[in-house]
Every structure is written in structure tokens, then in C-alpha cells.
Amino acid sequence: MLLPESGGCSSEVLGYSQWPRDALPPSPAAQPGSPSPFPAPDALVESAGSSKLSPGFSAARSTQSASQLVAVKHKACPSQECQRHARLLIGGLNRSLDPCHDFGAYVCSAWKPRSRSTEGYSNDFNSQLNDVVTSWLKGLEDLLIAGVDEVKVAVKPLALLRSCRVRRRATGVDLEDFREFMSLLGLCWPHDTCCDVSALGVLLGLVYSPRRRRSARRRWDLCFWLRLRVLRDSELNGSGRRLTVYPGPRAFVERFAARHTYVVLKGNYVAYWTGHLDALLQDMSMSSRPPAVREDIERFVKAEHIIATALYNTVAKGTWEPIEVPLSDIGNYTGNVSSKDWLDKINANVVDESAVPFTEDERVLVTDVSVLEAVEKIFGTFKDREIVAHLSWQFVQEFGAVVDPTLEGLYKDNGDKLFCAGQVELVYAPLTEMLHWRLQVTRGERRYIDGKLERLVQRATEMMQSLWWLDSKEKRAATEKLRTLRVRMRPSEQVELELERMYHDFPNGTDSEESFVKSWLKTRGAFSRLASQRVSDGVARFGPTLSPLMIAYDYVDNAVNVAAASLTSPLYYFNATPAMFYGGIGFYFTAEAMRALDWTGLQIGANGHIVSPSWMSNATRQVMESRLSCPTAGVPNEALLPYLPALEVVRKAFFEDTETSDYRLEVTDDLNEVKAFFMTLCRVVCANPPWGRAAADCNAILKNSRDFAVAYRCQKDSPMNPSMKCGYFS
Template sequence: MEKPEQAIEGNDVQSKQSEKTTDTPKRTGSPRLHKALPAKPKPKSGTSTAAATSSVKTEGGSKAAQEPRPPTAGSLNYAQHQSALLPPGSAPQVPRERIDAKTDAASSSADQERQLGEQEKMDRDKADIRELLDEGRHQGVHEEAQDQLNRAPDNKCKTSPDESNAMQPRELSSATERLATGHLALAAFEACMADKNPIVAAKSSNVLRQFMQERRILWPESPGEGVHPLAVLLDLAYNWGIGVWFDTRLQLRANTRNLELLLTVGDMMPYWASYQRYVEKQDYEAYWKSFSVVFGGSGKSSPGAQHMKRVATAEAHICQEFTQVYQRTDKKPARIDIVNMSRYTPLISSQEWTENLNATATPGQRSGYGPIEKLLVSDTALLAVVSNLFGNYSRPQLLEHISWFFVQVFAPLVTRDIYSAMYRVKSAGDQQHRIFCTTEVEAMFGLLVASLYAANRFSAESRQMLDNDFFDEGLTVRDKIASLSSVDNAARNFIAEKLATAHSILWPPPDLSNGTSAVMHAIFSMKDTFVESWIEARRNTMRLAHSGPTFERELRFVRNYRLPFFAYDYLTNSVLVSLASLFDRAFVQFKGTASMRFGGIGFEYARQLVRAFDDVGLRVDSQGNIRDRLLSSLAINPSQCAIMGGDGIRELPALEVAYAAFKRRANESTLRTMKNYSEEQVFIITACFNLCRQPTTMRGVFAGGCNEAAANFAPFSQAFNCHKGATMNPTKT
């Protein structure tokens, strides 16, 4: 892996209290692995949230912090790429829909009092965007799984809202002061949350319907003639960042002008599947009609119950198909000449791919896709499912499915009243709307929101320490594989080159973190309605991503509101880390002892890094070129090599790597995490906690088995004195 560069100078933190810092977390009476932040204080009557919580300790002190440059990120000059964006809008203003809503609510003194009470509650909600991100991660799409965890007796893995390491209002306010454009995210969130009067709601509906018509998504009308579903799917994914079936990413290489477009399974479908199962159990006809009313109909002209049932059945089937692809562990990436696409999608010809790609997914400065251009796919199973669905359903049926899916997901852009059709209890609908607004604000302002967090929470020293931890784990992987007697020189060179080019995507670009980026105003400006702002932000963000490799990379952050927090990209040889993982109490203690850091975020990082050398990773070289087969000397019995997944236990290699890196740093501090546990025990406890805490319904995708890995991990039996032949120290045969 590339060695983290020296720190660069950052901004001063403007707070007197920021000088009061501590190097290590303060331990309280009862020993615990993770220290929760204090509960958010409630402001006194007549006092703003920011004022009531202005006294805060911030990390990094009042001195100018030395901001570290993320490995391989380099220095970004956003101003050079302004031509890729629409002209910057005027200075952001309070959305007109919010002013209208307040005016209508002030018709009487009683209404004013009620409005003030509601506004105070909204202020608390909107200011704590980080807390809402946590809610969106654990509820909504994960609601069923989280309920199961919360009902489990003595479940030490469940999440307690009081122990959330959510970003507090005072911290968001402080971060906003450092970023001149920070108020944009808050304004957008408030606009999304606000009740919309009939005039604003009608305009919002018309704007969204116009957007849908331009995307050839007609609903509740019948699909248009001559529209290819593939064109609609490509347009939504490429130009708007809405991956219904698949997500797209333009691979821009500096040494070639050939176009390469990467297709990955869309992450919306798997999460939507649980909601779809819930909706099917409700009064589906009433549910359908409520959307029809929102989108301009009376609800009386809705199709019959049998038609609705067919649409619901098709949606359930399609969700299940893509969920299975999403959960596959034996993925097979491929780089395919477009002229040969029909070999992978027999029911969609190569000519259809070429025509629809050129119509919807060509960068402005390029001529288009020809026979020599290539499509990259993260898993050929994705193409097989797409092809099969074109055989199972007619084009009008597929278009109706896409339209109905879009309507269900994005109807709350128009009105929050739609939740009355989804949930019987109003509070559940209100909660879901906060989750919706949170996720959409991050989709619009992903880089900005990430920078708000990073600017206020992490000093230069913290960033450098974490970068160095990741770098050390890369060295550990290299050393462990190189020590294998069965690995020849060719394989060692392959491994060394891949580790040398591996990089992490975690910290936002330096320009944005320092509040100097002018590009944010070019992307985002508040319009009369939230829908208009939402459309403009999505359009401009995708244009920025397609303008050059620098922005494509920096915009490829893991979403902070959904699992997984960590991912490995085989084709770009990069580990993606969500900033949300640094606020989650299972990982946030990276500022603590080495046992806590490497047992927490270090272990999760290692779980992704070792994928570079699993059966899929060994077929992809450091430049993203895909090999037909494994290197011969690496195609060995996995039981001979822990780093390759010894004994078929996928967590064991990561445990070996993280533990070895931890032992390298074990002498960096004499502090102990717990009175009654050694640091070796704390490392293992932390790692196992991270594995067991995942929602049970998601276990096959994100979680892993602690017991099996620990039982085959020698340091575990040594740390906990497990005798030979015990369940957790079995005798090897």
C-alpha cells in the first residue's frame, strides 16, 4: 500500500473550548469497551439548539492543525473543472416552500404557538443529521432485523439510541462555520422535512412528473411505445445516480481515450425487498390508489386488483433475483467488448447495448461507444439476471415495474402524506420521512456531509494515525503471503505490486475539508421547491463524476446511512470506508489503545483488504485487468495458507492480519482498556463484537462467524487459556 504522505496545513478550529482536549478517552466506573457520547442536551425555552450546546470540546485544539493528505489522493484543484458543471447559482436562500408553510401556519396565535413547538422539534431533528443517518442505517430497510435484535433477551449486540455516537448539533454548527457551503445541507434537509402547502405540493408534483416524463417513466399512465427498458435503466443510473437494477461508473483512465463503463448490482433492490414484503401484507389496492392521487389522478381510474397483484408479484420476483446476485460471494468480474455482449445477455443483443449506451451514457467530450469499447461488470451473474428478466417479462411490463418502483421510492419528494398509505401509525410515517430526507440529503450532498463530519471530529493526528494503521496492515499482508514457501517470485511480484497500488477511500478531498472548494456552489443551489433542488443536485453531481478520474474517485464514497460500512472494489483495488464507521461506537475507539483500534476498525479494514487475494482478487491485477485464471503458485489448498482463507473460514485471514498489526503497536502505550482483561483479550472481544452485532437478516452479506474463527486462532486460546481439545481450541486432525 502507498505510504501515507506528510500532513498538510488545515484550518483553525474557532472555539475556546477546543483547547481542552485529552489524548485518550476517559474511563468511567464500570469497565466498558466503548464509551458513549453524552445525551444531546435539550435547549431551554427561547434558546436555539446551537446556543444551548455551544460549549464543546473539539479535537485538535486551537492551533492550526496539520491536515494529512489521504494516501494517493493528491492535491485537488476543483476550479479547473468548473466547465463540467452548470453555471453556479445565486447565493443559497431559504426555500420559498418553507416561507409559504410558515405563512399559512400563522393565521392565529394558537397556530403560531403550535408552529413554534413543531419548529423547535424540527430544529432539533434537522441539526443532528448524524443521528438521523444512524436511524436510517438501523431502521426503515433494516426495521425487521433491528426489531428482532431488540426483542432478543440479554442481547449485548443491540444498539441503544442513548449510546449513539451521533454528530451533535453543536458539532454540526461548528463544522458549518468552517465550511462556507455547509448551510446548504441543512437548508435542503429542512426543505425536505417541511410540510408543504397545497400550492407547493402541486408544483412539486408537476416538477417530478415532468422529470419522470423526460426519463420516459410514465405512471399511472401506460408505458410509452417504442421505449427500451434498458435505455431507461441506463439513463437513471448513469445520469442521475439512481441504480434501480444496476449502478454505473465511468472508468476514466489517464492513458487511454477508450470508454469503459462499470456495471455493479444496484444496492437499492436488496434493501427495498424487505419493505416490499411488508407492503404486500397490507391493503395493496388502497396503497396503489394513494400514489395515484399524489401523481395527478383521482384514484378511481386505477387498474383492477388482479393487475395490481401481477405488478406486485413481478416486483417481488425482480427484487429477489437482484438480492441473490448482491449476496453472492463467488463473484466473477469480467471486461467485455461491447460487440460480444450478446454472449452474456442472449436476450439483449450487442447492437441494443451499443445503441442504448450511446443514447444515454456517453460523456459529452467523447464520441460514443464503438466495437472496441468495453463494459466492465462486477459479476457476470448480474448480466444473466438482466437477460433472464427480459425473457420473463414484456417490455411494457418491465417499464411499468421501473415506473412503479420509482414512484414508491420518490413520492415523498412531493408530500409526506404518502406515508399514511404505508404505515398505520403516524409516528412510524414521521420516522420514515426523516429517514428518507436524511438519505436524499446525503445523496445530494454526500461529499459535503462527509466533510462536515471530518472537519470537526478528526484532527490531523487522528487521520494520520488511522492512515498509518491501514498502511501497517498492508505490510502485514505482504509479509504473510511472502513467507509462504509455495509462492514463487512471479506471485510475490504480483502481490507486491497489488499492495503497492492498493489505496483507501475514506477522507474527503483536502480542498473541500478546508472549506476552500467553490465547486459545491456550482453543484447545489436551493430552488423554489425541494424537488427542483434534488433534480439539479443529482444532475450536477453525476456530471462532476464524469468530468475526470479525480472526481470519479472522490465521489466514490461508501454511503453513510446503510450497511456495509466497509467494501473492497476488485477492479480499482481500493478499500472503501464509510465515515459513519468512525462514529459507530464499535469502531470509534480508534483513538484508544492499539487493541481497540485494530480489534475494531482495523479488523474490519483487514476483512476487506485480504479480498485482494481471494479467488476473485487473484484474477484481477493491480491495474484492474482481469486474468483468465489464478497464478499457478497461488492456486493452492486454502488450508495451507491462513491469509487466503485457511480452513475455509473467511474471517480468519483478517483476524491474523489485524492481530499481527496490533502486536506491532502493542508497546506504543502502557494504558489498559479494561481492568479485568488483557489487551489481547480486548482485541478479540472487540473483533467478535463487530461480527455478532450485525442484523441477523443481513448476516449472510455483512456479518461473519466469531466462534469458528476464534477457535482456529491460536492467540485466542492463549489469551483465554483454552486447553487442547476444548470447543474453542479443537485438536487439528
């Protein structure tokens, strides 16, 4: 439901404690030869007061308590990064709360988002992870200034950014150009004179471009409601390609739903609508403008509610249901949109290197059937003209601030600098990522990051090999997915070498008289001409940068994309203790990697093909479900996958590294190395409902950690130390 009785953003109706509905598995048993950090099988039920402490803690407690684990042979970390992180953790604690009752509130309730700082920025989703994105965008200009000496083409995004920040309301000529661009996309607003066209064609054309001429190959990447990729697949017969359909970008869809909900709940929709109307038609006389009729706007709002709800359902699902069908059968899932409609509109819009039309026998992989359900709902409820009108209105809401910077104030307090940085990042993401790695990450640090993340995947693979409740065939399938998993953290060498050529035709900003609107339109046009599959996919994969989920697993590619923005505090520090690394980026990277084996991952093989119904037997799935069912913890297993298995993997690495690390985060009784590990894990997902969204429910995860109960001396059967605990590997 998009409009809860309590109010707030639909994407946050789930609340902090209910958010993680995705599933995934990680961690294994200890290898022979070293003390196991995991409890023995007969120690499955215990409390903090029990003598059966996990071996990792028992060894440390041979001379002292777990809460003083840092004291003996190790020194307090003196680096500025450690001091800053310690202040971050301690300053955010709410000491009036009991960590054994609600650890998430203990760590997060005193936290305040940077978006409410004196700089006046407010974001749609207040969360610690969103603060990381905000910091990245605010630092973009400095990165580009430094990058000009490194790569000449960096002058182009820098010029676009600066032009955006000093822009004024568009002139009549600029407004005509902007409306003409909308017309090129098949859109029009507020008039609907151009809307007598195929809505499916317009929807697909926003991702690609209508193939009016064989030479006019474009890719707009305006993925409002869905995303499309044409994958080259050597395992397929015939064309060797496969069309893949994804839900729309999660952050984009959530922003659309949140914006709708926010404006409706504020009772400002008529003013919001007319504000955009005035901005886009300011060059027209009042007599030539279409009137803003309240009744028409209210009908539009009701329709938008249905559309936003359908789209939000495609990204809010915890577990995807992938399907792979021939194009001749796709219409069976989309009601009024027939298979012939799909085939005709795909061939009219979707570009492919081969330029060979698709046939009805070719396969299409839909990563989640909810995408087709949304198409069925929307196209079954509204006529084509109405659908195109809503696509047009969504475009105006998303990009109207290009022609009038004051439009940002209709929804945000003051997001103009973030809007400008976002426009640059959407187009120049490979370049900004490359500059970050070249200018802000040393070779030694790069080797450190690569080694740490590679070792976490290797450790998870080893633990899967030791998992007693998988049979040999299932172990091979699981370990093959982890063994072949790719970690994509920076542009490939091929993309780096092609950057100058990729951006050669983009405007360089040397014309000081050129308006931002013209620069933006030229930039989007040049971006659309990056039509080769290799280049466009190389650009498209950098999407996580602008999302609070800066580390994201791709089920089809079996790859984890790690945006450069994630390599910033509090997710990552170079001069850090094990608690800071494994509680931050280490944990969240591992969780995303383990999505290879979650309820969705069980349906997709290492090669990206559907395995029906699963590569895991029903009997084993039942064992897995039972191990993640925690009646005394009151936590559904949807909240534990992939995070609980990831915690088991990371926990093992954390204790091993802590034993050999020279430094620990030892500050006060409230903050030692072990507590810092758990606090960092939760701090990273602090969020302010209803607009904020937690990436994981740290309470649900840590209720199943004996080490947590020991560190905080939680009484048996206290909320954070239930008697019966879940375990994936242990």
C-alpha cells in the first residue's frame, strides 16, 4: 500500500526492522588445523551466561573478559580514520537505551542524517548509506578538478557541472528545445496531442531509441519502468543472444513512489503540478496554455497511485521469480499486450550489434515475473494515451529542474547541488570511477582491497564445501557459483583505454554563452550514441553509484558491482582495524556476494541460465528453511538471508585478523574492538523511517550471534539473546 494510514513514503512502510526481505546464504565450518571460531554442534542453544562460549571468545577470555578483548598484546589504533570512526560510533549512541533490548535503536536513535545539516540539503531517503552517496556527489567537483590533469576529457563533466550550478530559468528557445527533445522520445506534457501512439513502443524507446534509420542507433537508458539488455551468449544456438528484462532501477522507482506519496500527503499536488506547468510553458501566453483543472489533476493522481504501486512492487520483493520463455510466449504474462506486440515493438526499438531482427523463437530472460505483472496491471487498466501521458509526466518530474532550478524546491528543501552532480554522474560514471581509483587509491591500497574481498569470497567457498547438509551435487553447484563470481570495482582496462574516444563527441563547455539546457541536451544526445553493446553495457553497469545500495549483486552476470562511493567512510577506511573493515564494507560485500545462493540465486546457474525449479532439492531447501526459522527470536527467515550467513563468514575472518592485527579500536567500555564490529555493522544501516530505508535489519541478524550476547553481557531470553538461535553454517 503506497499511502499508509500513518503517512510516510511507501518504500519505508516496511520500517527499519522489517526491511531486508531479500535472501542469501554464506559461511562455513572451520578448516582442520586451527581453533574453530564456531560453536560445537551441541552448543546450538546457549545464553551469554553459559559456560559454552564460542571458541573465538574462549581463547581471548583465557586471560580476560570478552569486553576487554583488546587490552593485552595490542595497541589502540592511532590513525585519524580510527579516531574519526570512534567519534562517529560513540557520538551516535543513545545510552538511555539497553543494547540487549534493541541494539539498532541503541546505535541509531541518536543518529542524524547529514541531509539535515546546516548546508540545507534534504534527501528523499534519510539513511547512513544515503549520506555516503551525498558525500560522494558533493565531492564530485573536487575530483573532476584534480582529474583534468590526469585525463583531458574530465574537463567536459566539470564544465557541465559548473554550468548546471549557475543556471537560470530557461529562455524561450531553450524551452522549445527541451520540449522538442521530449517529442523525440515520444513524450508530451501537458498536451496529449502526441500520445496517440503505442505506449509499449514509447516505454521501450526510452531505454533504446526507435530504429527509424538503420544508422540511427541510440540507447537513451531512461529506464523509468524497466531495464533491457541484449546479452551475447555462446551457449545459445542460432543468434547467440538473449534479451534480458529487469525491474526498473530500485533507487529510481523508489524515488518516484516516494515523491508521489510525499506530495499527496502534503496536499500540494495541484501546486506541484502547476509549478511544473509554469516552468515548462513560461514562454507561452496564459491564453495559449492548457488550463490546470483540479478535477483532471486529481484523476491523474489516482492513476499515478496505481502505477507507482505496481512499479514499487517490482523492486520491493525480497525474492525474485525469474522466468525464461520464447518471445512467442511472453504475451501469456502481460494480458492486453500480446506476444506480437512485444516482438514488433522490440524490433522497432531495441538495437543489437548484429542488426538482425528478433524472432519469436528467441529467448527472453525476465529476472522477476513481477515486471510482467506490472505491465499487465498498467496496460490492462489504462489506455495507451494515458500511459504515455504518465511517462511524460514522470520525465518532467525527473528532469524538469534542467529548465528551472526552482523546481527542486517543490520536493526537496535544497537539492540543487546534488541534482547537478547527479546529472553528471548519470552520464560520466565510468570516468568519475576511474578518476577515483587513479587519484585517491594507491596501488598498495588497491592490492589491499582486492585481496580482502577476494579472500572473503574464497572463505565463503571453503565454508560451503564443508557444509554438511548439502549433498555433493549441490555443493558443486554452490561452490561453482562462488568460484566463478566476478567482483567489478573499477572500469575495465578496455573501458579506460576507450574513455577519450567514448566522450570525444560530448560538449566540452568552451562556449561560455551556451546555456545549461543546451549543454544537457547535447550531452544526453551524445550519450545515446554510445550504441555499441560493449560500450553501453560498460557504462550501464555503474548504476549502483547513485543508489544507497552501492554494492549490488547481478544474478544474471553472477557478479558483484562495487561503486567507488562505497570506498568512503563509514563503510570503508584504509587505515582501519579489523572491526572497521569487517563490520563495514566487508560484511555488506559478503552479503551481496552470497546472493548467488539465496532463494533467487537457487534458481539461476553460474552461467546465468534459469535452473527449473532449482539446483537445490526440495529436501535440502526444507533443511535450509528450518535452519533459518527462529521462533524464539521472532524473526522471519526473509530477514536473515543473506545477512546471517554473511555474518558467519565475516565473523571468522574478523576474529582471525584481530588476533594478528597490531591495533584495535579501544576507547572506552562502550567501545572496544568486538563492540566496534557490531556497532559498525548496525551504524552503516541507520535510517530514519518513513523515508529512510535500512539495507539490513541488524537486530534480526545479531539476535542469532552468541558473540554479540557475550560482548554486551545480555541475559538469556532478553530480546537480543533468545534461547534458540539460527545458524546457516554453525
